[in-house]
Amino acid sequence: MNYHSPASFAEASALAANATGITRFLAGGTDVLVQLRSELVTPETLIDIKKIDGVSDITQNADGSWTLGVAATGAEMSEHPTLGRDWPGVVEAMDLIGSTQIQGRATLTGNLCNGSPAADSVPAMVAAGVTVTVTGPGGDREVAVEDIPTGPGKTSLTKGELISAVHIPARGDNAGDAYLRFIPRTEMDIAVVGAGVSLRLDGDTVTEARVSLGAVAPTVLLVEDCAEAIIGSTLDDTALEALAAAASAACKPIDDKRGTIAFRTEVAGVLAKRAAKIAYARAKGEDL
Amino acid sequence: MALDDRKSDFTFVGTRPNRPDGLDKVTGRAKFGADISAPGMLHGAILRSPHAHARIVKIDTSKAEAHKDVKAVVTRADFSDKVEFKPGLSGEFWNVLENVMASDKALYDGHAVAAVAATSALAARDALKLIEVEYEVLPHVTDVDKAMAPDAPIIREGAADYSVPEGMHPNVVRYHESGHGDVDAGFAEADLVIEDSFATEATHQGYIEPHACMGSLGSDGKGELWCTTQGHWIAQKTCAALLGIETSQLRVTASEIGGGFGGKTTVFIEPVALALSRKANRPVKIVMSRSEVFRATGPTASASMDIKIGMKKDGTITAAQGIFRLQGGAFPGAPGDMTAMCAFAPYNLTNVRQVGYDVMSNRPKQAAYRAPGAPMGAFAVESVLDELCNQLGLDPVDVRLKNAAHEGTKASYGPTYERIGLVETLEAAKAHPHYSAPLKPGQGRGISCGFWFNHGGETSVSLALSEDGSAQVMVGTPDIGGSRASMALMAAEVLGIPYENIRVTVADTATLGYNDVSHGSRVTYASGLATIKAARHAVEQLCARAAASWGIPADAVKWENGCAVPSGPNAGDFDPRPLADITAHMGATGGPISGHFEATPEGAGVSFGTHIVDAEVDPETGKTSITRYTVIQDAGKAIHPTYVEGQYQGGAAQGIGWALNEEYIYGDDGRLQNSIFLDYRIPVASDLPMIDTVIVEVPNPGHPFGVRGVGETGIVPPLAAIANAVSNAAGVRMKQLPMSPPRILAALKDNG
C-alpha cells in the first residue's frame, strides 16, 4: 500500500490519475479505515487530503454563501457559531453520523463519496442545493451534490478527480431546512429512510422547496413532485398528505436486513411530512 | 439444611462496598483474554466455511505451509479422534470437536475448517487465503419449522436420541413431554380458550469481549491455557479430551472476563490454539473478531411455539398446553425441554401438558444464554395469558396472583415447590407506584412472570488465613457479575473481619479442586455456600487454638464478632482473642490455618420474577420506545444488593434488545447477513429507560444465608412483558420477535 499526503489538490489529482489499482482519498477515514480493517476494500494507493492548506476551513462568503473545506469535520460544523443558524438541517444531518469519536473525523465529502444510498448528510445537502468543486486533470468543475452518486458505492468522479470544496448557498430570508432519518434505535445506526427538506416562505405560504430522500433508491433522490406538493400551500394537512404520497411514490427501495420495501415506502412519506413541518417552523423563526 | 442453621441478621452481608476488581478495571490494569502475550508467541487465525452446508472434498494447505511466516497449519486431522493415541471421541465431546473444527462437512456459515499459526496476526490472516478448500455445496435449512418438514435436508443422520418418537425427521434429535392432569377435561371447563402460535429469532449473548486465548502445548503432553471463560475446568476437561492429553497435564487460567451470559461455558478457539501450539512448538494466541463471534459462537436457539390456555371468567386457569420447537444449530442441544419445563412453572395448574423438540439446522451450535430456553416459552405463554385477561376484562396481576404457584404446589414440570417467592413478587408489583401510574395516549403496559430452576454444581473453595489476620479466598468460578465482592462479604460475615481484609482470587485449575462453570445462577449460591463453609472450617480451628491456649475444651469456645470467646460462664473467664491475635501465633501453635469445602450442593432454590413495562409505539413508523421498566425478583437474600440490581437491570436491557431489534438474519443462501454490531442491533444506552428494581427476599432454605441465584431469572419475563406492553399500546397482538418497526407497522396495517 502506498500512502501519499499531497500539498495541493492538483498534486492529489495527479497522484490519483497516475495510480494503479484501487485508490482511495483519506479524509476522516471513518469509511476507508473501517473497510480496510474488515477486508472489504484494501486500497493500493491512499491519498491523504488533510495536509492541503485550508481543508478544514468553514468560511462564510460576502454574498452569505458558505464554503467548507473537504476535511471540515462534523464536530467542527456543529461547533461553528453561525453555520447551524443558517443551515440547521445540514448540520444536524452531519451530526447524526456515528458517535463523538466519529464526529471528530467524519466529513461531508467522505459521506458523499463513499456512495452509500443511506448516507445521512447527502439528502440534507441535496435539499439545501449544495454544490461541490471537482478538481481533475482537466481543471475544476462545479457539480450539484445530487449528480455525484451514481449507485451504491459509485460516483460520477472519473479517474484523477476529487472534490476540493463544498459550497452551501446563501440561506436568505424566511427559509429553513431539516433532516430526519428513521433508525430502529436512537443512535449508532444506519438510516432505513432519510428525508431532507429545505423551503422558503412568503408569509405563511411556501414559495420555494426542495425535498430529498435517502435510503429508498440506489442513489439519493431529489423529488420534484414533493416540492410541487407543498409549493403554494401553507403546509396544511392536504399539502402534507400530498407530500407524503409523492415521497412514497418516488421510492424505489429494496427489501433487506434493515427494512422492507413496504416499510421504507410508507415511512418515507411520514418523514417527509415531519421534516417539512420542522423546516416550516424554522422558516417562521421558531427555534427548533 | 435446618432453618435454625440459617442466619438472618447480618453485619457485612447486604452492604454495598466497592468491588475488589474495580480499580483494575477502571484503570485498564485488569487482564482480559486478549491482554496476554509470551516469548516466541505466534498468532493463530481460523479459516471458516462460506457455505451453510457443504461437503469438504479436499483441503490443500501446502501453499500456506510453505509461507515463510507460517509455523503451523491444522485441520481436523490434528485432533484426537483422528490421531492415534485417542481415537473415537463420543457424546458431547465429539459434538464440541466437530464444532471446533469441521470433519467431512461444513455445517453452517462460519464453521471452522482449518487454522494457521504465523509470526503476526496480519500474516496469519493473509495465510488463510493460501489454503484451498474444495466444497460440494449441499442444500441447507436454517428455519426450525422447515428443518422438521419431511423434505428438509438432513444435517446428520443418526443424531437423534432414544426420546424421539418414530417417524420424525432425523433433524429432530430430542423430545420432551411432561405435565399432569387431563388438559382436554380442563379446556372443557373453561369459559374462554385461546390457542395461538408464536415465534422468536435467535439472539446472541452479545458479550463485549470477544473470545480470546493463548495456548501452549509441548510434545510431552503438558500444556498451559489462558482464556476468557465462564469455567476453566470445563475448558481443561474438554481441551484435554479433544487433544488426547491427560486432564491434569493441562493447566488452565481464566482471564478477567468481559461478559459471558452463558456463551463462554464451552470452548471454540482454545483447542485450536493448543493444536497449533503442539505443531509449532510455540505459544499460540487467537483472538476472534466480532464477526467470528456472531458467525461461529453460540447464539441462543430460535423457537416456534403453539400455546393453548383455558380460563374461567374469574381468572382461574383450567388447563394449559404448549408445544415448543427449538432450533439449536447443527448439533443436538437446543433447550426444548427447558422451554417446556419452565413455560408454565409459575402457575399452580391442575391440568398441564408441555412438549419440547430439539431440532438441528444449518446454524452455529447454540450455547446457553441466561436461563436457556425459558424466555421464549414465557413470551408465548404470558402473551396468551395477557390476551385472556384482556378478553375477560381481568387485571393481569390479579389473575397471576390467583393462579400463582406457592410452597407445596406441584410444579408443571414435576416436583413440589419448597418455599418460593412468586406471590411476594406479584404483591410487590401490585403495590408498586409503577403499576398504578397513568399511561399517556399511545402507551401500553405489560406484565409478565418468569421462572428459572437455578443450579448447584460441583464446587470447591479454599480459604487461607495470613499471620496479620487477613484472609485469602480461592474460588473456581470466574467472576462475571461481581462475585468476588459477594464472596468477600460472606467470608467477612463468618470470620468477623472487615470486607477489605479479604482478597478473593479466581484460582487456576492447578490450585483448586474441580469447579463447575459460572452458569445456572450458581456462583453466589454454590461458591457462596462453599465460602461460608470453608470460613466456618477455619473458624473451628481458630476456636480450637484459643481453647488450647486457655486450656479448655474446643467446644467450650465460640466465635463472636471476629473473636474467640468462651461459650458461656461455665467455660471460664478469658479475654476474647481476635482473629489476628490467633493467626499471629499460628505457626507455633499447630501450623497454618486454612478452611476448605468441597461439595455438589443441591438446594439451589428456584427463582421467580415479575416485570412491569410501559411501551410507546409510534403508529406511523412502528417504532417502539420503552418508557418505564420495573423489575421485581426474589433474591432469597441479596448479599451485595448493587450487583443483584445489576443482574436485574442487565436482564431487562438484554430482554429489550431481544424483544425489539436483535435477531440472526439469514439470506436465502443460508449465510448470516448481520454479523456486525451495526446490523445486529443490541440496545444502545439511549434506547433504555432507567430500569427500576425491587429486591424481594424470601430466603432459600437450601443456603446458609438464604441466597437464591439471580443471574438468569431476570431475562425470562422481559420478552413477554415488553410484547404485552407493545401489543397493548399498538392495539394488535404481536406474536413474533423481534418486534422490529417493519413488523409492527405491517401488523398495524393488517389490523386496519
Ligand SMILES: Cc1cc2nc3c(=O)[nH]c(=O)nc-3n(C[C@H](O)[C@H](O)[C@H](O)COP(=O)(O)OP(=O)(O)OC[C@H]3O[C@@H](n4cnc5c(N)ncnc54)[C@H](O)[C@@H]3O)c2cc1C
Ligand atoms: C461507528 C460508525 C458510525 C457511522 N454512522 C454513520 C451514520 O450514522 N450515518 C452515515 O451516513 N454514515 C455513518 N458512518 C459512515 C462514515 O462515518 C461517514 O460516511 C463519514 O461521513 C465518512 O467521512 P470520512 O471523512 O471519514 O470519509 P473517508 O473514510 O475518509 O472517505 C470515504 C470515501 O470518500 C472518498 N473521499 C474522501 N474524500 C474525498 C475527496 N475529497 N474527493 C473524492 N473522494 C473522497 C474516499 O476515497 C472514500 O471512498 C459511520 C461510520 C462508523 C465507523
